[in-house]
Amino acid sequence: MLKKIPVADLALGMHIHKICRRWTNDPFWIGLVEVMLDDVEVLKRIQQSGTREVWIETGKSRVLAPQTAAAFASTINDTAPASLDKEVLRARAICGRARNAVMAMFTEARMGQAMDVDNVQLLVEEISSSILRHPHALISLSRLKTSDEYTYMHSVAVCALMVALARRMGLPDDQVREAGVAGLMHDVGKMMIAPHVLNKPGRLTHDEFEIMKAHPELGLKILKENQPVAAKVMDVCLHHHEKVDGSGYPHGLKGDQISIFARMGAVCDVYDAITSDRPYKKGWGVAHSIREMASWKGHFDDVVFQSFVKTVGIYPTGTLVRLESGRLGVVVEQSEASLLKPRVKVFMSARTGKTFAAQIIDLGSFADPDAIVQIEKPTDWGLEEVDTLWAGSPA
Structure with missing residues (x-):
């Protein structure tokens, strides 16, 4: 426009x-x-x-004109609950604005200029309001990123996950906002990594990985040059790759040596990374990712990880599942009553492979008793764009 x-x-x-x-x-x-x-x-x-x-x-x-900023700022105070379909439409616009703002800030950092962080608080507030209206729309949508915009949209996704996790853990509003800002800025140091390493379409060599491991400290340097930045934000930037067993980097911190914010950042960062398409690999399914992360002993803080699972669900939005009835469906909504009984949009017979008119069923309802028996891979069923069933259109 x-x-x-x-x-x-x-x-x-x-x-x-x-x-x-x-x-x-x-x-x-x-x-x-x-x-x-x-x-x-x-x-x-x-x-x-x-x-x-x-x-x-x-x-x-890549940045907002003041009039545009004012226009979307007016939506921040709207936190009335919304349906998934309605909030996905708003979340698309939020993701676009946030991606552009992060791209502009990170470009300034790469060019050695002071970052214009005026829009950061506004973006975090708008992301937070979206999560209050519907806890899964923006989180799930931000996962559907193209590989060439990964670095920027990853920051938006981690911001949304940090906000949702902080709310789930009952943190006060000011700390929820700080968690969001930390998520948005945690990977700014990657702008100092050579593009041929950052965007390499294959496994990194040992030397290349050592170069990549420098990004937390490079990010901290950038944030220190862009004061005022909250101490918690800088801490997440520096320590989101630490592991509770001490095997992480850059400082090999253990257990309680890692702040609660950095432990939150570690979970959110990994979840979005492994569920997203990257230049060198296809993203894992969301439910499969949760199961894999649960098996990585010594990687995450147990209490934080359990809160995270409650945040996104055992079967996160977008998971393809097979039901006892023999129907295939995609998870579209979580249930506060039971993580095992989300709402599912069924659309195919697992017995015949034929599709039928999609309908949403509530596994927690007695009206249509059914249950999930296993997670399915869309590729096994020739399904290329399962996400269109809940997101409305391709990523």
């Missing part, structure tokens, strides 16, 4: 459609048509030129 803004509001990361000034043969102004504004010297020259307004294209911009 095109939007006219004052030059005073122009910022790095905005996509310029055209400058509102008289035509000139000056190559500088001719070049400022349909271009991303990434050069601070170009920005200064525009601001000092006397030009008053500029058209930007918001859909291609």
Whole structure:
């Protein structure tokens, strides 16, 4: 969408459609048509030129114009419960805005510039409000990321997971917000890792992994240069790869040496990483990931991990399951009464392989008694886009 803004509001990361000034043969102004504004010297020259307004294209911009920020800020106070279908629509827009903001901040960090963190609190508040309206819509949606946007959307996903986990653990509101900010900023150090290592489409060599292991300390350095940043946020950035048995990095901390926020960050970071498609591997199924993580003794704090399972469910939204009745379905909603009895959208016969009109059943209801007997792999049934059954459209 095109939007006219004052030059005073122009910022790095905005996509310029055209400058509102008289035509000139000056190559500088001719070049400022349909271009991303990434050069601070170009920005200064525009601001000092006397030009008053500029058209930007918001859909291609990596940062929000103030008017856009104000528009979505008005939705933050809306925390009334919403259906999955309704909240998924809102969550798509939130994820898009958050991805663009993280991309802009991380790009500034990579270029050695001070990050513009003005939108961080606003984004965390909006993500938190979405989770209050529906606890699983944005969390599940943020998992459906493309491999080329992984670094940015991973930060958005971990933010959402940290907010939901903090609420589940009963932390006060100010700490819920800090947990969200920590999730959003935990991987900023990866911007200092060479792209051929960060985006390598294969297993890292020993030397490459040692380079990758430097990102927590690189991230801490960036955050220290962008004060004020809360101590808990910096702690999660530095220690989200520590393990309770002391085998993690960068400091090999054990047990209670690791803060509760860093222990939360470790669980959220790993869950989103293994359930997401990466340049070098396909993501695991969400329910399979929970089972695998439960088997990694010494990796996670037991109390934090159990709270996390209650947050996302034993059968998280998007899990393909087979029921006792012989029907296949995808989990669309969790049950507060029982983690074993979510709501499932059934759509196929496991006996015949034929599909039928989808319907939602509540496994906790006596009206249609049924139960999950096993988790299924979509590929075993020739199903390419199971997530469209709950998310409405492909990722």
